Each structure stands twice: as C-alpha cells, then as structure tokens.
Amino acid sequence: MSFLIFFIVTLFIAVIQTFIPYLVKRTIVFGVSIPEQYIEDHMIKKYRKHYSLSVAFLSIIILGSYIVWVLGNERVDNQIALTGVIIEFALMLISLSFYLYYHGKTKLLKQQNKWVENLKAMQVTDLSVRKQDEMLPWYVYLLPILSTVGLMIYTIMNYDILPDLIPTHWGPGGEADAFTDKTPISAIQLTLVLLIMQLMFLGIHTATKKSGIKLSATSLQASRNRQLSLRKYSSWLLFIVLLAITMLMSYFQLMMIHPEIGEGTVKMLIPFGFLLLVLVGTLIFSIKVGRSDKELETRVEARIMDLDEDQYWRGGMFYFNRNDPSIFVEKRFGVGWTINFANPLGYIIIFLPLILIFLISFL
Template sequence: MAITIPIAVMVVLIIMQTILPYIVKRTVVFGVSIPDSYVKDKKLQSYKKLYSLLVFFLSVIGLVFYLIWAINSNLAEDTQALTGIGITFAIILLSMSLYFYFHAKTLQRKKEQKWMVDVKPVKITDLNVRLQDEMLPWYVFLLPVIITLGLVVYTALQYPNLPEQIPMHWGPDGQPDSFSNKTPLSAILMLLILFVMQMMFLGIVEATKRSGIKINATNPTASKVRQLTLRKYSSWLMFIISFLITGLFSYLQLTTIHPGFVHDSFKMLIPIIFLAIVLIGTITFAVKVGNADKNNEFPSVVGVSDIDEDEEYWKGGLFYFNKNDPSIFVEKRFGVGWTINFAHPMGYLIIFGPILLILVITFFV
C-alpha cells in the first residue's frame, strides 16, 4: 500500500508532462513567444512531438522498474515510498532537461528564421475585459478558515481529554508514527499550520485577481478567452484544494481528539481519496485551460506580434523578472497556471512568508 500514492503521483505527472507542449498558450513554444503565422511551423511541431515521446517512454520505463522493484523487495514501506519520491523528482528533472534543450532549439530557430523582422510589435489593452472576470471573491475562502477556528475552539474544550502524546506525523499506512508531549501549542499545531496555508491560498488568489490580464496582439479574442478561463478555474482549483486540505487536517485533528473516530481499515483510504481528487482536479484544470484558446474560429491579426520579452523579462522561458509590471503573478510560459514576477517583492512574501512561519511554529513544539 505504501507505493500506491507514489505511483499515482508518477502516473499523473507523466500524463501532465507528456501533454504539456500542447496545452500551453498557442503562441508560446517551450517558453519562446512565436508570431501567430509561425505557430504551426513543422520544425516546432517536431520539437513538441519529440519532447512528448521522450518524456513518456523514459518516464514509463522508470515507473515500470520502480513497480517491479517495489513488489519484489522486502524493504520497509517508508523506504519504498521515499524511493518513489526520488523517481518522481527524477521524472521532473528529465522533463526540465528536455525543456531547456528544446527551449534553446526553438529560440535558435526563431532567430535564424528572423520571424520577428516582418511583424510589428504591438501591445493590446482592453479596459472592459475585467468586467468579464469570474474569479471567486476573496470572502469565499473564509469558509475553510471558519471551520479551522471552530476546531480550535473544540480542541480547547476537549484539551483535558487529549492523550499525553500528540501525533505530529503520519506514515504511509495512515497511522501516526511521530509524537510530541501534550501542550496547548502542540494540541493545535496542525490547525495553526492549516490556518497559515489557508491565508496563503487567499493571498495567492487575491494577488492573482489584481494581476494584469495580458492580451495577445495576434489573436486578442483567443487570448482573452484563455486568460478569463485560467483566472476562473484557477480560483476554483485553489478553493477546492484549500477545502480538501481543511478536510484532511480536520480529520487528523479529530482522530487525535477521538482515537476511534475512524476505523483503522479506512485510515489509509482517506489520504488516497484526498490525493485522487486533487490529481483529477489538476488534470481537469490543465486540459480545460489548455484547450481554451485552441478554437480555430478565433480570428488572427496578420502582420503584428506581441512585444518580444523572451530575453529581457523571461529568463529561460520560466522565470519572469519585470520591475515595471505591477502584476505579482503572471501566466506560465511552460505549463498551465501562474508563476511569480520575481521582480516583485510581494510575491516572495506571499509564497515564502507562510513557509517560514510554519517552520517557526514547528520549531517551538
């Protein structure tokens, strides 16, 4: 059972990495902006196909070897799970290595073919597009927070009945395997961590909502549809994940207060169900957003292109540095979702501030 979660994560990761070149913005190939008239260049199409084939077959080989090894080994479940995590990171490293290779090839072809010479760089702004924005309002994310605060109060009322050893970590079998002495802080530690994570989700969504909606010059309609779809469904995905994490942490807290709250035979199923919903939701989100701008009915504008930001603002097609852009988060160039504007200090605070706070909280337990 310990290998179930790593295998599930690997399968979803392989699927996502394989289809990645085909669900990014249609005018971006391996992190390089491409004029609309060259999007279907045969060489670029071959790069996408080769990337997907290499990622798929090499990753599947690694997955099969891991599965055979795990089934036939007599090692502890923790060791099998850690090995699975290692192979997962190896798949990510493989896909990133191939990405940088094809990023360089794509950038080289763009320069050699002089695709930007005959087009006019244009920046499009639509002041009415925000009226169509359907992102969830910030106060919706307070619902999980209310549940957490309610659990804090309930834990305080039940404090005399808590065991002298408070679970701090749970193993692959769903059973606690690390404990801390009972104190007021250790009793609500999980809930404090949960609260910080909820605030991080709220901060990310609110910062994303305030970020600019960038419209593609060559196909304004398609880019508006994609941006609005990305914003809407990313807010929903963040809310669902926040709610699921709240449910998982609430379950762990209640099993601490009431050890017989869930039968032992179901304890392993809880995290698997949680993970399954998150992975399915992530795939659905990626496919939904990835196909948003692929409608052939969207009209294209000939002779223009977006302002080329490949080398000035996008480092390696992955890292965005633009101090003149007030947006904290911008759409990824390779992948589906958002990335930080690394020139904006607030982005670091929203992402790394909660992580640092969680480390400080756990240090005092």
Template sequence: MDYMLFLIIIVFLVAIEMAIPFLAKRTTVFGVFIPDEFVRDSKLLSFKKMYALLIFILGLIAVSIYLFWMLKGNSTEAFQVLLGPAIQFGIIFISTALYFYFYAKTLQRKKAMRWGDNLKQVKMTDLTVRSQDAMLPWYIYLLPIAVTFGVIGYTLLKYNMFPEQIPTHWGPDGKPDAFTVKNPFTVIALPLIMFTMQLMFLGINEMTRRSGIKLSATRPVASRVRQLTLRKYSSWFMFLISVLITMLFSFLQLQMIYPDLSDGVVGMALPIIFLLIVMIGSVIFAVKVGNAGEKEGFQPESGVSDLDEDQYWKGGLFYYNNNDPSIFVEKRFGVGWTMNFANPIGYFIIFGPIVIILLISVFG
C-alpha cells in the same frame, strides 16, 4: 497500499509532463515567444512531439523499475518509502533537463529564422474585460478559515482529552509516526498550519485578481476567452484545495481527540482520496484552460505581432519585470500562474507562509 500511492503519483506526473507542451499558450513554445504566423512551424511541432515521446519512454522505465522492486517482495519498508520519492524526483529532474534542451533549440530556431524581426509589436488593451472576470470573491475563502477557528476552539475545550504525546506526522498508512509533548501550542499546531495555508490561498487569489489581463493583439477574442477561463478555474481550483486541506486536517485533529474515530483503513484511504481528487481537478483545470479559445477563428494579420517579452523570462520559466505591476502572470510552460520575481509582494505571499509553517513544525 503506500506503494500504490507512489505508483499513481508517478503515472500522473508522467502524463502531465507529456501534455504540457500542447496545453501551454499557443504563442509560447518551451518558454519562448513565437509570433502567431510561425507557431505551426514543422520544427517546433517536432520539438513538442519529441519531448512528449522522451517523457513517455522515461515514464515506462520509471514504472518498470518501481514495479520490479515492489513485486520482488524482499525490499524493506524503508526502502519502499524512499524509492517512490526518488523516482518522482528523477522524473522531475530529467524532464526539467529536457525542457531546457528544447528551450535552447526553440530559441536557436527563432533567431535563425529571424521571426519577429520585421513585425510591428502591438499591445492590446480592453477596458471591458474586467467586468467579465468570474474569479471567486475573497470572502468565499473565509468559509474554510471559519472552520479552522472552530476546530481550534473545540481543540482548546477538549485539551484534557489529548494524550501526553501529540502526533506531528502521519505515514502512508495513515498512522502517526512522529510525536511531541502536549502543551497549549502543540495541540493547535496542525490547525495553525491549516490556517496559514488557507491565508496563502486567499492571498494568491486576491493578488491574481489584481494582476493584469494580457490580451493578444492578433487573437483578441481567443486570448480573452483563455485569460478569463484561466482566472475562473484557477480561483475555483485553489478554493477546492483549500476545502480539501481543511477537511483532511480537521479529521486528523479530531482523531487526536478521539483515537477511535476511525480505523487504519480510513486513515490510509483518506490521503489517497485527497490525492485522486487533486489529480482529477488538475487534469480538468489543465484541459479546460489549455483548450480555451482554440475554437475561435484566427486570421493572422501580416506584419503585426504581440509584444515579445523574452528578455523578461529567464530560461522561459522565471518572470522578472520591474515595469509590470502584476504579482502573478500566466506561465509560459505549463498551465497556471507564476510569480513576477521583480515584485517583492509575491515573495511575502508565497514564501512567508512556508517560513511560518516550518517554524510551527520546528517549535510545535
């Protein structure tokens, strides 16, 4: 069952990587800003198609290698556990290298064709767009947090029912494979990690809400639709992940109190179900946002362009702009949000919870 989990992840990873260039914002090609009137350039379209084709070939090779070793039948369990993540890392590494190759080619094409040199850059402002924002309010994220506090309270009440060795890690088969000594801290370590993750999702949602809504001066209606769709569905998607994590971690916590709560099959099925829901949600989110506003009519205005902010995007992936108060901005390659690395609050929201989780894992 565990090798099927890795295979599903590999196929999903390849499919997402292939689709990314076609789902990114219209005016950003491999992280490079392209004025509207040049986005249909044949060279740029060929770059996208070539990237997708190379990722597809990479995926075929990766799946073939994985299936070969799995069906061979004489590989150890430890080797199987290492092979899946190794192939996934290889796909991410090679796809990243391909991205930077096509980023350089796109940037070179833009400079050679002098796109934007004679265009007037215009910034669009719409004071009414905030009233249409459909992101979830912050207090909705308190619902899974309330469940976590309930789990912590119930855990402390049932402290005497815990075994002397507390599980700290679960393998692909759903069974615990690492333990620590029972004490008041270790019995609630898992809910504390869950609580930290919930706070992170809450923080990301709120800081995203406060970030600027950037509209296109050449496609105001389409960009408004895309921005509002991105904000709405990212808010719902983060809430879905928060709820799923709450359900999964709460089940694992209750299973420590009641070891006979479920058999091994349920333990193996839960991570797969969790992963499938996340993957399906990711696809729906990417397609909804990627296609948002594309049906809106577009008549490029000669001599006008949106702001070219290439100088703030390092490698087309990392946004660093001291003049932008936004903590999160829309990605240039992919669908979703990335940090404004010039804003220190973003480091606190993203990396603070990671440090806390690591500390709980080490001392718990």
C-alpha cells in the same frame, strides 16, 4: 497502500510532463514567444513531438522498473516511499532537462529565421474583459478559515483529554508516525499550520484576481478565452484544494481528540480520497485551460505581432519585470501561475507563510 499512492502520483507527473508542450499558451513554445504566423512551423511541431515522445518513453521505463522492483521482493513501506520520492524527482529533472534543451533550440530557431523582423509589435486592451471575469469572490475563504478557528477553540476546550504524545506527522496510510510532548502549542500546532496555509491561499487568490489580463493582438478571442478560463478554473481549483486540505487536516486533529473516529479503514481511505481529488482536479484544470485557446480559428495580419517579453523571462521559467504591477503571471511552461520575481509582494505572500509553517513545525 504506499506503492499505490506513489505509483498514482508518479503516473500523474509523467502524463502532465509529457503533454505540457500542447497545454501552454499557443504562442509560447518551450518558454519562447513565437509570432502567431510561425506557430505551425514544421520545426516547432518536431520539437514538441520529440520532447513528448522522449519524456513518455523514459517515464514508461522508470515506472515499469519501479513496478518490477516493488513486486520482485518484499519491500517495507519506508523503502517504497523513499524510492517513490526519488523517482518523482527524477521524472521532473528529466522533463526539465529536455525542456531546457528544446528551449535553447527554439530560441536559436527564432533568431536564425528572424521571425520578429519586419513585424510591428502591438498591444491591445479590452476594458470590458474584467466584467467577464468569473473568479470566486475572496469571502468564500472565510468558511474554511472560520472552521479552523472553531476547531482550534474546540481543541483547547478538550486539552485535558488529549494524549500525552501529540501526533505531528502521518504516513500514507493515515497512521501517525511522529509525535511530540503535549503542550498548549503542540496541541493546536496542526490547526495553526492549517490557518496559515488558508491565509496564504487567500493571499494567492487575491493577488491573481488583481493580476493583469494580457490579451493577444493577433488572436484576441483565443487569448481572451484562455485568460478567462485560467482565472476561473484556477480560482476553483485553488479553493477546492484548500477545502480538501482543510478536511484532511481537520480529520487528523479530531482523530487526536477522539481516537475512535480513526478506527477501521476510514483513516486510510480519507488520505487516498484527498489525493485523488487533488490529482483529478488538477488534470481537469490543465485540460480545460490548455485547450481554451486552441479551438478557435485565428486569422493574423501578416505584419503585426504581440509584444515580445522574452527579455523578462529567465530560461522561459522565471519572470522578472519591474514595470509589471502583477504579482502573479501565467506560466510559460506548465499550466497555472508563477510569481513576478521583481515584485516583492509575491515573496511575502508565498515565502513568509512557509517560513512561519517551518518555525511552528520544527522549533
């Protein structure tokens, strides 16, 4: 089971990393903004193709080696899991290295060809686009939050029948593999962590809903489609992932109170089902958003371009813009959102809950 889980996750990472150049915003190439007039430049196409082929080739070699290593000898789950984690990080590091290489080449290509000279930067605003926004309302998050509060109360009511050792970690097969002594806090520790995660997800949803909708002056309809698709599908993915996490962690909590529900293959199938749901949902989201601005024909006036915001992006990955009130903005490499690191509210929404979870889990 450990091998299957890590193989699926690694394969997913490899596929996403391979096709990322074709899923990002149409006018962003390796984190560099390119005027609409030049996105079909033969060098741009060449860079994208070489990146994808390089990442795919190395991914096949790494995955093949992993399979041979696992099947060649008897391996224990700990060895398989540790090697799987190392391979996943190695793939991400390899793709990041190729990204940084082509980011530099694309930036240099843009400068050498003077693509932004003699082009007038324009910014457009469409006040009606907010009315078309189909993001989920914030109150849908009350359902998982209330269920977690109810589970916390139920755990306290059944404190006397809880085992003397409270599970704190579960392996890939759903088996508890770490424990702590029973106390009132340790008994509800898992539900506390879950509740903090739910509040963090609600904060992320609220912040992205209030984020600015940036439209392109040179491809208004395509950019509108992408922004609306990004907001709609990311809100659904965020909520579905939260529901999946809530069900998984609630199952582990209930299994502590009623061990009989963890008998048989159920405790192995539930984590596996959670993994598939998250991966498939993420893949569908990436494809939906990634293709949303590439299916329309765009006619561009020869002398206009969108505002060039390259100066606000460090390496095309980290966004620092004190003049932008948005807490989250669309990624330049990848599909989804990233923090505006110049807005302190983003740190509170993301890092404060993570610190609290760390304190509850390890102290």
